[in-house]
Amino acid sequence: MRAELISTGTEILLGQILNSNAQYLGQWLADLGIDLYFQTTVGDNAERLADVMKTAMGRADLIIVTGGLGPTSDDLTKEAISELLGLELIMDENSLSSIEAFFLDRGKTMPEINKKQALIPKGAVVIPNKRGTAPGVIIEQGSKTIVILPGPPVEMQPMFEETVVPHFKKKCIGGSDVIVSRVLKILGLGESTVEERINDLVLQQNNPTIAFLAPKGEVFIRLTAKAESESAAEKLIETPEKEIRKRFGTFIYGSDNDSLEKAVMRLLKEKSLTVSTAESCTGGLIAKRLTDISGASESFMSGIVTYDNQAKMDLLGVSPQTLEAYGAVSEETALEMVRGVRKTCGTDVAVSVTGIAGPGGGTAEKPVGLVYIGLADHDTAAAKRYLFTGDRETIRWQAANTALNKLRLYLMNYTV
DSSP: OEEEEEEEOHHHHTTSSOOHHHHHHHHHHHHTTOEEEEEEEEOSOHHHHHHHHHHHHHHOSEEEEESOOSSSTTOOHHHHHHHHHTOOEEEOHHHHHHHHHHHHTTTOOOOGGGGGGGEEETTOEEEOOSSSSOOEEEEEETTEEEEEEOSOHHHHHHHIIIIIHHHHHHTTOSOSSEEEEEEEEEOSSOHHHHHHHTHHHHHHOSSSEEEEEOOTTOEEEEEEEEESSHHHHHHHHHHHHHHHHHHHGGGEEEETTOOHHHHHHHHHHHHTOOEEEEESTTTTHHHHHHHTSTTGGGTEEEEEEOOSHHHHHHHHOOOHHHHHHHOSSSHHHHHHHHHHHHHHHTOSEEEEEEEOOSSSOOOSSSOTTEEEEEEEOSSOEEEEEEEOOSSHHHHHHHHHHHHHHHHHHHHHHOOO
């Protein structure tokens, strides 16, 4: 069973919204054992959508189309596909009643324009939409299955899980094999270095396959296996995963749905330690990421953002002499910041960040991207210089990542 995803919407092509539907459906198809070979995005144009559909029908057994089911004139998905397949659009009274009820429940009268959403290709299976006005459809034509779903994820996802997946299982649409992936997450090494270290494994790959991703200064190694069952696929992944973990050691901070902040919070709880943060250029990003984790209050005590020099002096006890002699972006200031926040908040460990995120503010001596990161516990304190590249957001993210990773490595080596 070969599948293709078609995402419609000019807003996707223009980069105005993120195509999260493709990611969601790709994961589901893998779980169902369906091979996804192509993903296509096309704008709100009936002729171009028909061309894309013709191509997809020539190379895929299952085609899932998202978007273009709204009531306005640029919502053309059903119309274009029905014309291509030679199917008449007919009014579905149950769908029309559901759309009318949607508006009535909100104290409104359904606009006449919404009636077009209840038009369904003749012979199609209707996919009810309990969270919006656009029903979806499943069209079986010969050996091909075409699924049409609305674009908004809040509507599309439950429709897929509640109606499409059961339909697939009832019709035995899907592979006899299961596809399982394991993602190992690495911080502190570049993508080329990572690939070089396991190049022999890459050259030998077959099942599982090995792929690389490099999001936001990290490197992910994805192992993907195909087998008759989930346990069998996991067994295939086991040997190369062990070898990769052996080669990278503590550079690997987690796997699959792990995040760096989750790893840090897990270690803090395991060691029964508390942490505080003092941030300047990251503007509270480290504190935000740590407190995104449920149960963070057990370990995270406080985060202080001292953007202004006076705040550094008043809240963290940074001396005016230090600021005068070395400046806010310096090893000396980072040290005083981290000592000050740990003492003020009474935590076991603390981290500090001060730097120049840009795009302005840099000099030849202290360029944009220069960041100092400090770490302190009851006995010691140290700060280190880093130079990051990229735009303001990227520099801030890299600084936060590096600070969290320093904390993670400290906690891994910490013994009571």
